[in-house]
Amino acid sequence: MDRKKSLHRLQTETFDLCIIGGGASGAGCALDAALRGLKVVLVEKTDFAAETSSKSTKLIHGGVRYLEQAFKKFDFAQLRQVRHGLEERHTVLTNAPHLARPLALVTPVFSWWEGLYFRIGLWLYDRFASDRDKLPGSRWLSKAETKHLLPGLTDRLHSAVLYYDGQLDDARYCLALVQSAAEAGAVVLNHAEVTGFEKNDEGRLQTAVLRDRLSPNLQQSSHSALHIRAPLFLNCTGPGADTVRRMANPDLPDRMRPSKGVHLLLPQSVTGSPDTALLIPKTPDGRVVFAIPFQGELMLGTTDQDVPNPEQEPVLMAAEVRFLLETLQPYVSQILSKNLVKAGFGGLRPLIAASKKHTKGLLRDHEVEYDPESGLFSLLGGKWTTYRLMARDAVDAACGFLDINAPCTTANHPLAGSENFSPEAWRSLAEQYHLATDIAQHLARNYGSRAASVAGLTGQNPEWALRLAPGYSFIRAEVVHAVREEMACTPRDVLARRLRLEVLNWQATLDAVPVVAALMAAELGWSAREQQVQAETYTRQIISFQQAIK
Numbered sequence: 001m002d003r004k005k006s007l008h009r010l011q012t013e014t015f016d017l018c019i020i021g022g023g024a025s026g027a028g029c030a031l032d033a034a035l036r037g038l039k040v041v042l043v044e045k046t047d048f049a050a051e052t053s054s055k056s057t058k059l060i061h062g063g064v065r066y067l068e069q070a071f072k073k074f075d076f077a078q079l080r081q082v083r084h085g086l087e088e089r090h091t092v093l094t095n096a097p098h099l100a101r102p103l104a105l106v107t108p109v110f111s112w113w114e115g116l117y118f119r120i121g122l123w124l125y126d127r128f129a130s131d132r133d134k135l136p137g138s139r140w141l142s143k144a145e146t147k148h149l150l151p152g153l154t155d156r157l158h159s160a161v162l163y164y165d166g167q168l169d170d171a172r173y174c175l176a177l178v179q180s181a182a183e184a185g186a187v188v189l190n191h192a193e194v195t196g197f198e199k200n201d202e203g204r205l206q207t208a209v210l211r212d213r214l215s216p217n218l219q220q221s222s223h224s225a226l227h228i229r230a231p232l233f234l235n236c237t238g239p240g241a242d243t244v245r246r247m248a249n250p251d252l253p254d255r256m257r258p259s260k261g262v263h264l265l266l267p268q269s270v271t272g273s274p275d276t277a278l279l280i281p282k283t284p285d286g287r288v289v290f291a292i293p294f295q296g297e298l299m300l301g302t303t304d305q306d307v308p309n310p311e312q313e314p315v316l317m318a319a320e321v322r323f324l325l326e327t328l329q330p331y332v333s334q335i336l337s338k339n340l341v342k343a344g345f346g347g348l349r350p351l352i353a354a355s356k357k358h359t360k361g362l363l364r365d366h367e368v369e370y371d372p373e374s375g376l377f378s379l380l381g382g383k384w385t386t387y388r389l390m391a392r393d394a395v396d397a398a399c400g401f402l403d404i405n406a407p408c409t410t411a412n413h414p415l416a417g418s419e420n421f422s423p424e425a426w427r428s429l430a431e432q433y434h435l436a437t438d439i440a441q442h443l444a445r446n447y448g449s450r451a452a453s454v455a456g457l458t459g460q461n462p463e464w465a466l467r468l469a470p471g472y473s474f475i476r477a478e479v480v481h482a483v484r485e486e487m488a489c490t491p492r493d494v495l496a497r498r499l500r501l502e503v504l505n506w507q508a509t510l511d512a513v514p515v516v517a518a519l520m521a522a523e524l525g526w527s528a529r530e531q532q533v534q535a536e537t538y539t540r541q542i543i544s545f546q547q548a549i550k
């Protein structure tokens with residue numbers, strides 16, 4: 001993943017398929033198409049996974065709520081989603097075991113009949129799982145067993161039901177897809193925005209016009225814009241899909257109905273467990289909320305709010321903090337206040353509009369749309385869990401159009417970093433590079449079998465073995481690696497997505513920004529002025545997040 005090389009190839013080569021958008025959908029399509037032998041280019045407006053794909057609840061699931069809805073509303077189409085989700089859960093966990101793992105989830109109940117209701121529901125959920133699945137089955141826990149797993153829970157609970165789903169590091173999973181696509185031959189480029197199309201005499205797309213957002217000179221002149229010629233363009237821009245659809249054909253009606261969801265981060269001591277999540281089965285607005293351990297903190301979310309015309313980055317707001325803390329409070333003994341909030345983030349669900357009024361009733365399934373007038377393909381809707389199925393359907397359609405006969409092979413394709421990965425690999429890493437246990441474990445989880453290439457950098461410069469923030473396992477070598485190997489171009493690319501410090505702790509992120517900007521400046525040859533601008537821009541952004549919850 002070398003941005004200069006990608007820019008050069010993009011300008012000098014011709015492609016079978018141009019994919020617009022580098023989230024889960026676009027990255028999944030790029031890998032699938034490259035493995036089938038297509039010449040693919042993937043372009044992303046900001047950074048890979050910068051939008052929804054780094055802002056999810058990070059669950060790989062069939063959706064217990066869909067199961068409930070299926071029976072409560074006799075809407076048995078939802079069962080198909082549960083089944084697909086559970087099948088894909090197995091694939092997501094298997095193809096990148098360093099980035100995705102089983103997660104225990106506990107649903108506390110306050111009476112035995114409530115316990116019976118969830119026990120039956122989760123027993124059914126187990127039945128829908130794939131036969132290949134190795135996740136433990138669900139079970140009813142006594143109050144003592146529940147408090148043993150989650151010591152922070154209230155004494156008022158009666159008992160709880162335990163079940164398993166998958167959890168992934170969403171941004172790094174997306175990056176692993178992009179890396180794997182690049183290794184399979186795709187040209188990948190971040191910070192490059194499609195701003196329009198050129199059409200042939202029949203009105204069909206033949207060229208995408210791009211703005212390189214890291215090159216101010218190119219922004220000024222339309223002559224210096226980048227152009228990609230391809231017989232086929234695939235729109236994978238998630239919640240922003242309508243904008244690209246209209247660039248291709250202004251007459252197309254809107255299809256997307258984005259819905260905002262937020263999460264906030266609390267100290268893990270609130271539930272008291274480093275590895276067991278809490279599921280709150282019913283909020284006042286009829287949804288579920290999760291409190292999930294994520295990289296040493298507790299992630300609480302989410303919400304569901306219709307946002308018809310989202311223009312700015314969705315951020316966590318004070319009212320949303322109040323709502324989420326009030327929802328969690330009856331379940332835990334600690335008194336919750338907004339002073340506990342360490343960080344937070346908002347994302348937009350790429351929901352396809354349906355006739356129903358509320359967003360939680362909108363279709364969550366995916367669709368491959370073809371516009372016969374412009375020739376644009378769009379992959380709409382879906383969720384992280386089913387990214388591979390979505391990609392398979394979209395690339396099947398692309399191959400049909402291009403008259404290429406090549407089957408999908410992603411079901412059994414190990415992603416970058418998962419080759420010969422062993423969960424115990426951190427031990428030899430710690431020994432060989434003299435790393436603290438938590439750092440070695442973190443490197444093994446983030447980079448899988450490629451962790452040694454990060455750890456090895458500490459031999460080149462002992463300062464690179466230093467932590468970026470006290471109490472967290474991220475080290476300076478990772479910044480260097482992110483720039484050299486993972487196409488990180490800004491401090492936010494590093495701290496929000498290559499490492500997840502921004503997601504975990506805003507104050508620690510602010511403290512780390514100067515060091516990260518200095519390390520990046522040395523790698524990328526930034527002037528002192530550029531380094532300062534980069535650090536200040538990011539600092540202002542984090543401060544604005546802090547102010548939004550005041």
Ligand SMILES: Cc1cc2nc3c(=O)[nH]c(=O)nc-3n(C[C@H](O)[C@H](O)[C@H](O)COP(=O)(O)OP(=O)(O)OC[C@H]3O[C@@H](n4cnc5c(N)ncnc54)[C@H](O)[C@@H]3O)c2cc1C
Nearest residue numbers: 021023024025045052053057059194238261347383384385
């Ligand atoms: C709060 C929340 C919680 C969720 N939790 C879960 C969960 O637990 N499990 C689950 O399975 N799913 C979950 N999801 C859904 C899942 O995150 C999304 O379905 C998925 O990430 C969407 O990926 P995408 O690639 O379609 O969209 P995105 O990730 O938004 O990617 C689209 C990309 O296109 C780029 N782009 C836009 N315009 C242009 C342009 N003109 N040129 C170039 N690039 C462009 C954007 O910058 C963006 O990076 C959740 C979603 C939300 C919001």
